[in-house]
Amino acid sequence: MKFTFLCLLGAARCEEGEEKPNIVFVMLDDMGWSNVGFHNPVVKSTPFLDEMTKSEHVMELTNVYTTHRCSPSRAAFLTGVYPYKYGLGSSALKVLQLPLGLDTNMTLLPEVMKREGSYSTHMIGKWHLGHAAEAELPQNRGFDTFYGFYEAQVDYFTHQEQGRHVYRNGSDPVDVSGRYMTKDLTRQTKETLLANHDDPKFIYLPYQSPHFPVSAPEEEKMKLKKIYEQHGIPTNDKMLTFHGAMHVIDKGMKQLWNAALELDRETIFVFTTDNGAGGAQGGCNFPYRGGKDRFLEGGIKATTLIMSTKRKFEKRQNDEMIHVLDWFPTLLGLAGIEAQKTNNGFDIDGVDFSSRFGSSRAVSEPRDRFIVGVKHDFADNKKWKMLYCARYKQYKYCNYHNSMTAWRCDIFPGNNFIPKVSENEHTTANYRSLVHVRSTSRSYGNVLNKSKQMFFDLEKDPFEIYNLWGNPDYTEAMSEVRAWAEGQIGRPRLPIVGASNMAYRNLVHHAGRELYGAPHLRDIQFIGKYFLHTGRVKKTEMCHVYTGQCEVKEFSVSGWDQSAVKFDWDIVTDYWNKYKNSHGAHRSKIENIRQWTLQCGEYCCAWRKERGMPCYFEYSSNPFSL
Numbered sequence: 061m062k063f064t065f066l067c068l069l070g071a072a073r074c075e076e077g078e079e080k081p082n083i084v085f086v087m088l089d090d091m092g093w094s095n096v097g098f099h100n101p102v103v104k105s106t107p108f109l110d111e112m113t114k115s116e117h118v119m120e121l122t123n124v125y126t127t128h129r130c131s132p133s134r135a136a137f138l139t140g141v142y143p144y145k146y147g148l149g150s151s152a153l154k155v156l157q158l159p160l161g162l163d164t165n166m167t168l169l170p171e172v173m174k175r176e177g178s179y180s181t182h183m184i185g186k187w188h189l190g191h192a193a194e195a196e197l198p199q200n201r202g203f204d205t206f207y208g209f210y211e212a213q214v215d216y217f218t219h220q221e222q223g224r225h226v227y228r229n230g231s232d233p234v235d236v237s238g239r240y241m242t243k244d245l246t247r248q249t250k251e252t253l254l255a256n257h258d259d260p261k262f263i264y265l266p267y268q269s270p271h272f273p274v275s276a277p278e279e280e281k282m283k284l285k286k287i288y289e290q291h292g293i294p295t296n297d298k299m300l301t302f303h304g305a306m307h308v309i310d311k312g313m314k315q316l317w318n319a320a321l322e323l324d325r326e327t328i329f330v331f332t333t334d335n336g337a338g339g340a341q342g343g344c345n346f347p348y349r350g351g352k353d354r355f356l357e358g359g360i361k362a363t364t365l366i367m368s369t370k371r372k373f374e375k376r377q378n379d380e381m382i383h384v385l386d387w388f389p390t391l392l393g394l395a396g397i398e399a400q401k402t403n404n405g406f407d408i409d410g411v412d413f414s415s416r417f418g419s420s421r422a423v424s425e426p427r428d429r430f431i432v433g434v435k436h437d438f439a440d441n442k443k444w445k446m447l448y449c450a451r452y453k454q455y456k457y458c459n460y461h462n463s464m465t466a467w468r469c470d471i472f473p474g475n476n477f478i479p480k481v482s483e484n485e486h487t488t489a490n491y492r493s494l495v496h497v498r499s500t501s502r503s504y505g506n507v508l509n510k511s512k513q514m515f516f517d518l519e520k521d522p523f524e525i526y527n528l529w530g531n532p533d534y535t536e537a538m539s540e541v542r543a544w545a546e547g548q549i550g551r552p553r554l555p556i557v558g559a560s561n562m563a564y565r566n567l568v569h570h571a572g573r574e575l576y577g578a579p580h581l582r583d584i585q586f587i588g589k590y591f592l593h594t595g596r597v598k599k600t601e602m603c604h605v606y607t608g609q610c611e612v613k614e615f616s617v618s619g620w621d622q623s624a625v626k627f628d629w630d631i632v633t634d635y636w637n638k639y640k641n642s643h644g645a646h647r648s649k650i651e652n653i654r655q656w657t658l659q660c661g662e663y664c665c666a667w668r669k670e671r672g673m674p675c676y677f678e679y680s681s682n683p684f685s686l
Contacts, residue, residue: 079260079325079326080178080260080325080396081260081325081326081327081328081368082253082260082261082262082263082320082323082325082326082327083179083262083327083330083391083395084249084253084261084263084265084316084320084327084328084329085137085262085263085264085265085330085332085387085391086265086266086267086329086330086332087133087137087185087264087265087266087267087332087333087334088267088269088331088332088334089266089267089268089269089270089334090130090271090272090334090336090337090338090352091306091333091336091337091343091363092337092339092344092345092346092363092469093337093346093348093358093363093479093482094344094345094347094479095270095302095306095343095469096109096110096306096363097109097110098110098120098481099363099479099481100469100471100472100473100477101473102293102473103303103306103469104287104288105284105303105304105306105307105310106306106310107310108310108311108313109310109313109331112317112365113365113376114376115367116373117367117368117369117371117372117373118365118366118367118368118373118376119365119366119373119375119377119417120364120365120376120378120481121365121377121378121380121382122378122481123378123379123380123381123382124332124362124363124383124384125360125361125381125382125383125432125451126360126362126383126384127143127149127334127335127360127384127433128335128352128353128354128355128359128433129152129334129335129352129353130152130188130212130271130334131143131148131151131152131162131188132144132149132150132151132152132433133334133335133384134187134188134266134334135148135162136383136384136385137384137385137387138162138166138168138169138189139166139168139169139388139403140169140385140388140389140403140408140409140410141166141403141404141406141407141408141409141410142385142409142431142434144549144552145406145552145553146163146166146404146406146552146553147552147555147556148162148163148555149433149435149552150434150435150555150557150561151555151557151561152212152561153188153189153557153561154557154561154562154564155188155189155190155191155192156211156221156222156565156587156591156596157564157565158192158561158564159190159620159621159624159625160190160192160557160663161189161190161191161192161193161196162196163404164196165404166403166404167400167404168201169202169262169388169391170201170202170203170262170264171201171202172392172397172399173391173392173395174262176397176398177260177395177396178260179259179262179395180204180256180259180262181202181203181204181262181263182204182205182206182207182263182264183198183199183203183206183207183208183263183264183265183266184206184207184208184245184248184249184265185208185209185264185266185267185268186209186211186214186266186268187208187209187211188210188212190210191210191211191616192618192619192620192621193618193619194618194619196618197231197618198210199230199231205252206228206229207228207229207230207234207248208227208228208266209226209228209616210226210228210616211226211616212268212271213271213272213273214226214227214241214268215273215275216241216242216268216269216274216276216305217237217238217241217275218237218238219235219236219241220237222587222591223588223614224588224591224613224614224615224616225237225602225614225615225616226615226616233600233602233613234602234605235603235604235605235613236606239606240276240277242267242268242309242312243277243308243312245265245267245312246312246315249263249265249316250315250316253316253319253320253323254322254323257323260395262395266334267309267312269305269306269309270302270305270309270341270342270343271341272338274302274341274342275301275305276300276301276302276303276304276305276307276308277304277308280304280307281297281300281304283307284300284304285300288471293471296470298342298470299470299471301341302342302470303342313329316329317369320369321369323369326368326369326370326371327368328366328367328368328369328394328417329365329366329368330364330365330366330367330387331365331366331367332364332365332384335352335359335360335362336348336350336352336358336359336360336361336362337352337358338351338352338353339351339352339467342470344468344469344470345357345359345361345466346467346468346477346499347466347478347482347495347499347523348466348482348522348523348524349465349466349523349524350462350466351464351467354462354464355432355448355458355462356524357518357522357523358466360432360433362384364382366417368417368418371417371418373417377481378416380416380426380427381426381427381428381430381451382411382413382427383427383430385409385410385430386410386411386427388408388410389408389410389412389414390410390412390413390414390417391414393412393413393414393415393419393421394414394417394418394419396419396420399412409430411424411425411427428453429450429451429452429453429544430450430451431448431451431548432448432449432450432456432458433448433449434446434447434448434549434552435447435448436555438558438559438658438676439680441680442674442676442678443676443678443680444676444677444678444679444680445683445685445686446459446549446684447459447460447686448545448549448684449514450541450542450544450545450548451518452541452544454517454518454519454520455516455517455518455537455538455541456515456516456518456524457513457514457515457542457545458513458515459542459685460509460512460513460514460686461508461509461510461511461512461514461527462506462508462514463507463509464506464507465498465501466495466498466499466523467499476489478492482523484519484522486519486520486521491521491525494525495523498525510686512529514529515529515531515534515538515541542684546684551679554662554677556662556663557660557661558660558663558664559658559659559660559661560660563656563657563659563660563661563664564628564656564660564663564664566652566656567632567657567660567664568590568628568631569587569590570653571632571634571635571653572590572631572635575631575634575635575638588614591616594620594627595617595620595623595624595627596616597614597615597616597617598614598615599613599614599615600613600615602615629667632653632657632667635653636653654673657673658673662675662677
């Protein structure tokens with residue numbers, strides 16, 4: 061065995077020539093800050109991870125940030141470049157209809173791991189970065205193997221989305237329906253980790269859990285119900301479902317950790333989330349305001365652990381500012397690979413923090429700033445503007461205002477509760493009280509106001525209570541943040557989904573249902589016929605892995621980026637030609653077609669131009685002034 065050190069790490073570096081470690085990057089989907097027991101002491105669903113935070117083989121990274129949505133976060137991790145720069149920063153992709161995905165000119169992390177580090181590369185779980193074209197598939201973007209699904213919002217037991225089978229091994233369907241998805245992904249990861257010890261492995265494990273439509277095995281829910289009852293904590297089905305899903309993840313991490321301990325080769329795990337919890341399913345970001353899809357702290361703070369089966373860390377916690385972009389160069393650093401400086405012409409925005417975790421890389425300067433996010437806004441004057449937030453040293457600035465507050469968890473320790481990891485010298489008794497008052501007040505809704513702005517000192521006000529915008533004492537500091545952020549953002553590519561990620565879907569579904577006389581069909585019924593008719597799914601015989609029973613199911617496929625889209629535009633064109641000169645009810649529906657093709661952006665521009673309608677790709681003279 062080439063691994064020669066058992067020294068304490070954190071400041072110490074690994075010796076040159078050691079065996080390359082296995083790296084397993086685990087990304088949860090919509091996990092909240094206070095959904096783990098090591099942040100929220102009354103949560104009983106994560107006992108393994110809670111205990112591991114006390115181990116010298118584990119370090120909690122307490123100041124990790126991600127983006128506000130799943131597709132942007134996954135793209136940032138895999139490219140090391142802000143996703144807004146290549147049109148993927150605003151929204152999650154609606155991959156069921158719109159044939160767009162992560163730019164295939166971008167180099168992805170597994171490609172570098174394989175080419176420069178001789179790693180075998182494996183992805184197990186949720187892709188959600190496009191699959192209409194074969195070139196977009198993970199197995200064609202650097203991963204040697206892929207097991208999971210391309211889509212989002214998959215049923216945890218049937219492995220279907222909107223009635224079609226999406227679970228696959230490579231390009232082929234795999235039927236293990238009835239088996240709880242999280243358990244199956246863990247099983248596949250364990251088998252991959254333990255197979256063929258010759259080469260180091262990079263495994264990307266993006267669980268869907270605890271994302272909608274979150275569910276959990278009944279036996280897990282009943283176990284937790286008994287545990288909570290023993291502690292005098294009342295339960296309900298929604299709460300048990302969410303925490304049951306987290307409990308299965310926790311047990312899965314224990315299985316993977318124990319499997320890795322069997323190996324001579326070191327295995328490094330990163331455990332994190334793509335964004336904050338949404339709240340509706342049971343997720344909780346308290347004491348941080350907001351959640352998924354928001355640039356408030358609750359939407360972007362990511363609970364994160366780094367774990368190693370061999371190396372030991374001097375500290376149990378590291379509070380340096382780290383962004384999801386940083387995992388690209390950091391994992392390469394841990395693998396002993398020199399990170400590239402650019403990616404498809406863009407500078408790598410990530411910072412290599414691997415020296416903090418024991419690599420022999422030069423110690424990088426601490427990160428003290430990043431662009432929180434950019435959302436494009438199609439203004440009334442047909443010019444584009446941008447809503448954005450930026451972190452700059454202790455300050456955070458947003459060029460708009462959002463009133464969304466923090467919400468209390470379904471399992472909550474009490475009125476004075478603030479997670480210890482979130483405390484500092486400024487979380488006084490009065491400040492705690494204000495956080496709790498706001499979390500129970502109905503006067504703080506979810507209102508976005510473009511006429512106001514937000515400016516916070518997160519060192520003194522980590523939970524975004526005191527908006528300093530308009531305070532003359534902070535005018536100079538705010539101007540400095542704005543100058544940096546707006547210079548950094550510039551005039552990036554407009555979103556590939558246009559002004560709305562639902563525009564193309566609405567356009568095609570509306571025209572199809574009206575044209576074929578089926579407006580009475582429920583949307584799910586139309587979608588089923590539409591997917592099959594356009595070749596997005598194919599009837600495929602598949603045999604169950606465990607029972608051997610075979611049946612024909614509708615199976616989600618790739619390679620429809622040309623044929624299905626031609627069918628889509630034929631539907632829209634036929635409808636347009638039939639009703640464009642109509643009056644009455646159809647006239648208003650034709651106007652909807654105009655608006656949806658406008659909202660659809662670049663992808664719908666050619667169709668509009670053929671019919672004498674303009675497209676709009678210009679930024680406002682000052683796109684940051686709303």
